[in-house]
Amino acid sequence: MTSRAEWTSWALARLALSPAQVADRVVRLTGLPDSARAREVVELHLCALDVSLEVGAPDLLVPQLLWETHRWAQVDPPSGGPGVGAAVAFVLGEHLDELTVLSVVRHVEAAEAAAAAVVRRTPSRHEREGLAALSGDAADYLAHAIAGRHDEAIALVEALAGAGWSVHDVLLGLIAPAQEELGRLWERGxxxxxxxxxxxxxxxxxxxxxxxxxAGRAQLGLSLVAATPPGDLxxxxLRMVTDLLQQRGWDVRYVGTSCPVDDVLAAAVEVDASLLLLGASMTCHLPGLRDAVGRVRADPRxxxxxxxxxxRPFREVSGLGRWVGADLTAGDANDALAAVDGLLDPEVVSRP
Ligand code: B12
Structure with missing residues (x-):
């Protein structure tokens, strides 16, 4: 992640400083070491603030605040120095008019209150007990995965599939919760x-x-291209969604993560795709996604x-699909399957 060249929001675009200049200043004010890790925290904060302001959704800043809480201790902050939020507020106070600062402060306060509510709420069993609270199979799967025991992880998946679990259930009932728990453990260090x-x-x-x-490969005679736009790794x-659509008969061209938009469009044209799937996992990836959708709309091909x-962001904040200009939005794989099925003649929808 590097600083973007320009601000996205009406508020931060009023700054005479670029995102990189503000990041430099915030790193100095916080007294953080000049390391890539520390700088990433600051840049992601500024980016999430900027995008959440533009969308008008404080909730889009919340995952960043929560991640930062855990990451902060790992980037060697000096004791007693200001946090990123306080340093950013200070820089904005120096460079923006009072009304703009006030609306940014209100926005950040709403995000902080929402983040504090997440921290305060009674933790779910998953959060309290970590790995142990996943279902037995998912906990076993994650234990194998964390230890790098790929043979055992694959054997478990094959055994469950052999015992009648559908691909849908293995992906969404076993692997997805294990990955979510992996995220929680990683986030906490x-x-x-x-x-x-x-x-x-x-x-x-x-x-x-x-x-x-x-099963059911390409039986619909329709193809789709799937990617994440530049920056999102x-x-x-996304792969789970495309696998499930492949199972429903779509010819899937998965072109991978952080794919240049020109190449995504070329792939869609080449296979005469009817559907383009674009994913975003963090607030910061939303402007890239919006840019990609804009390029689709501008291309007569x-x-x-x-x-x-x-x-994830689409699961957390409603109405984002309109902001990026998409035709359809899905917070999770089941929403995606329902949305795509809705495009098809009910007669041809295949349900494995
Ligand atoms: C694995 C992982 C990574 C891997 C990804 C490798 C890979 N090949 O995918 C790597 C190491 C690259 C990575 C990097 C980073 N990550 Co990461 N990552 C994760 C982690 C642990 C798991 C992701 C995952 O597999 N989830 C499981 C899937 C099934 O869930 P999902 O992605 O939400 O997908 C579901 C839906 O959202 C939906 N869906 C997903 N995509 C799409 C697309 C379409 C078109 C549709 C319709 C639906 C759809 O369908 C899925 C099934 O329902 C998550 C934690 C988490 N809880 O997800 C963090 C997480 C997403 N990462 C996070 C962060 C902070 C980062 C880094 C900044 C960390 C860093 N540098 O130290 C970088 C940023 C990299 C970048 N530029 O993109 C944070 C984001 C918080 C925030 N600020 O928003 C998370 C939430 C972890 C956390 N809480 O701290 N990460």
Whole structure:
């Protein structure tokens, strides 16, 4: 993640400083070390603030605030120095008029209150007990994945599928909750980056192991292209959605994460796609997603291409689909399947 060249929001666009200049100043004010990790916290904060202001949704800042709470201790802050939020408020106070500062402060206060409510609320069993509170199979799966035991993870997935679990249930009932728990453990610093990477790599293998079970290949005679726009490296959720659509008869062209938009469009044109899936996992990825949708709309070769967007931010904030200009929005894989089925003649919808 690097600083973007320009601000997105009406409020921060009034600054005479670029995002990189504000990030420099905030790093100095907080007294953080000049490390890539510390700078990333500041840049992601500024980006989430900017995008959440533009959308007018304080809730879009909340995941960043929660992540920051955990990450803060890991970036060596000096004791007694201001946090990122306080330093940002100080810089804005220096450079913006009072009314603009006031509306930014109100927005941030709403996000902080929502984040505090998340922290205060009674933790679910998952959160309290971590791994132990996942269902037995999901806990076993995650334990294998974290330890890098890919053979065991794949054997478990195959055993469940062999015992009658559908691909849908293995993906959404076993692997997705395990990945979510992985995120919680990683966020709290209970797992290293290497353990998270290894576990996610095992998950990719486990998902590929299900591939032979994706019956109904291309039977609809319709193709789709799926990608995340530049900057977003999260692939697991998007891949789950495309696997389930493949199982329903779509010809899937998964072009991967952080794909240049020109290449996404070229792929859609090449296969004469009817559907384009674009995912975003963090608030910061939303402007890139909106830009990609704008490029689809401006390209006459893509007339008639339906755009479906989804991912974590769409689960957390409603109305975002309109902001990015998509035709369809889905917060999770089940919403995505329902939305895509809605495009088809009911007679041809295949339900595995
Ligand atoms: C694995 C992971 C990574 C891996 C991704 C590897 C890969 N190949 O996918 C790597 C290491 C790259 C990564 C990096 C980062 N990550 Co990360 N990551 C995760 C983690 C642990 C799991 C993601 C996952 O597999 N989820 C499981 C899937 C099934 O859930 P899902 O993505 O929500 O998908 C579902 C729906 O959203 C939907 N869906 C998803 N995509 C799409 C797309 C469409 C079109 C549709 C219709 C639907 C749809 O369908 C799915 C099934 O229902 C999450 C934690 C979490 N709870 O998700 C953090 C998480 C998303 N990451 C986070 C962060 C902060 C980062 C980093 C900034 C961390 C860092 N640098 O240290 C970077 C940013 C990288 C970037 N530029 O994108 C935060 C985001 C918080 C925030 N600020 O918003 C999270 C939430 C973890 C946390 N709480 O701290 N990450």
């Amino acid at each position: 209970a797992l290293s980056v290497a353990q998270e990477h290894m576990a996610t790599a095992v998950t990719h293998l486990a998902m590929y192991a299900l591939y032979p079970r994706l 999260h692939s697991v959720g 893509c007339d008639g291409l339906t755009v479906l967007v989804g991912g």
